[in-house]
Amino acid sequence: MNRLLDRLTQNGKFHPMWIVLAVTGVLIVASIVFIPARYEGSKEPKQKIAVADHAAAETLPEPDAGQHESKPEPAVIQTTHFTPPAERDMPTGEMGDMIKLGRNIFVHTQVYAKNLVGNGLNCVNCHLDAGRKADSAPLWGAYVMFPAYRSKNHKVNSFEDRLAGCFRFSLNGTPPAYNSKEMLALTSYSYWLATGAPTGKELAGRGYPKLDKPPRQPDAQRGAAVFEKNCAICHGADGLGTKVNAQYAFPPLWGKDSFNAGAGMHSVKNAAAFIKANMPLGKGNSLSVQEAWDVAQFVDSHDRPPDPRVKK
Template structure:
C-alpha cells in the first residue's frame, strides 16, 4: 500500500512538472513571436521616418565648473569666489539703493541679466571673460580689463556708479569670474558663452507685434507697465523692470536689439532654455523692438565709438559712416546695413 502511494505521488509530481514546463514553453514562444512581430513592425515604421540631424549649435555646450572643485582653492580665494557669486546673484542686497555695503545701483541684480549667477548657457554668462580679457573694444576705443568690463555693467545695466577697483566687492566679483573661466583656453570663447547670435528677419522688427507678444508671454512677470515685481522687503526684484526709471539705461548691451532678441529667444519666458525655447525667432525680435522702444534712463554716450566705423549694425544712435538712418539701425531691416558694412570693409583692405 505504501509503495502504491509513493508511486502515485511520483507520477503526479512528474505530471505537474511536465504541465508547468509546457505552459512556460508556450509562454516563451508566444513572447518571442510577439516581439519578433513587434520589431518587424518597428523596423517597418522606422524605415519611413526622417532622421533629423541635431543642430550642432546646441551640442557640447560649455558648463560651469562643479563647486566641489573649490576644495582645491586656498581658503581665502574660496571665500572671495563665494562672496563674488553672492554679489552677482543678490547684487542689490549689498550694492542697491538699500544695500548693506553701499548704495550704487538701481535695485536690479547682475543675475537679472547674467542668468543663474552668470552660468546659464547663452544666458549672458561669464564663461569667456577670463579667457578673452584684456581686449580691445571698439565701443571705448581702448584695451579694456575686467575691472572696466564689470564697471560698465554697474554704470549701464544697473544704471549706477562704478565699484572701487581695490574694494573687496570688486576683488570678489573678479575672483568668481576667474573661477567660472576654469579650464577655458586663453583667447577662446567656448560654445554657449555670452548671448546666442540670432538670425535676423528679412523685414523690420515691429514694436506693435512685440506688444502682443509681451502681453501674452511676458507681462505676467514683468507687469503691464514694465516695472517688474519687487521682492519682499523692497531690496531687490523678483522679476526685474524692463523699462522705466529702475531699468537698464540706453547704454546697456541689452539695449541693442540683436542682444535682447538672442537673450530672450533661449531664456524667456521663465523656464525656457536653449534646449526648450518658447519663443519663435520673430517673436523674440518683435518683443525686443517693443521693450527697447519704451522709456528708460539715458546715459551720456558721447565718448562711445570714437571710430564710428566700428559701430555695430544695430547701434541705434548716429552718426554713422553708412547712409542708413537711425530708425533702420534700430528696427531694421538689418541685412542691407550689414552688406554695406561688409562691402566697404573689404574695399578699405
C-alpha cells in the same frame, strides 16, 4: 557547278554566262577580303575615341574646382565646449571666501553692493544661473577673452573694465574701485568659474547666440502682443517688474529702475538674442525669431534712464 561548266564549254564558244560567273566570283572574293577589313577598321576609331575620352576625364577638373582653388574657403573657427565647476566644488579658506562673496554680489547685488547700484537690478538678471548659464553671457565665457578691444569705448579693456561697464550702464550706477573688495570678489568668482577653460578660445555658449534677421522688420506693436502673452506674467503688465518683500523678484524692463540707454541690452539686436535663447524664463527658444525681435523692439522703445555718456 561542274555540269554548268561542261555545258558552257561543250562547243568551245563564248557563252554569256561567263560574264555572270566572273562577276559573281569577283563579288565573293571582295566580300571575303573587304568586309572583315572594314569591320576591323570600324573598330579602331572607336577604341581611339574611348581612349581619348578617358584621358580627358582624368585631366578635366571637377565642376567649380578652379573657383575653389582661386578662392579658398576661410578657416572655420572651432568653438570649445566647456562646463564650469559645480558649486559644491568651490574652494575653502580665504580664496573660497572671496569667491563666495563674488557670487553673493553677483546674485544679490542689491544687498551686497547696494551703494554701487542706481536701479533695481542684480547682475544675475542678465547673466542667468549665477553667471553660469550658456547663451546668457556667462562669466566663464567672458573671463578668458580679456584683455580685449571693445568698440564701445574704443580701447583695449581689462576684465575689470568690463565689470565696471556693467555697473555704469546695466546697473545705472557707479563702478567699484579697481582695488576694492567688490571688484576683487567679482573677479575671483569669474576666475573660479573659468577653471580649466582655455585662455583666448571662443567657448560655446559665450555671450548671446547670433540670431538670424527676422522675416519682417521688427515691430513694437506686434511685440506688445508677444509681451502680453509671454512676459507680462513675470515682469508685470506695465513692464515695471514684480516685487516681493520690497525687492524685485522679476526685474523691470523699462522705467527708472531698469538698465539705462547705454547698456548693451538697449540694443534691439542684443535684447532679441537674449530673449530668443532664454525667455520666457525656463522656456528658452520657445519664441520664434520674429517674436523675439518684435518684443525686443517693444521693450527698447520705452523710456529709461539716459546713457551717462550723453550730456543732458
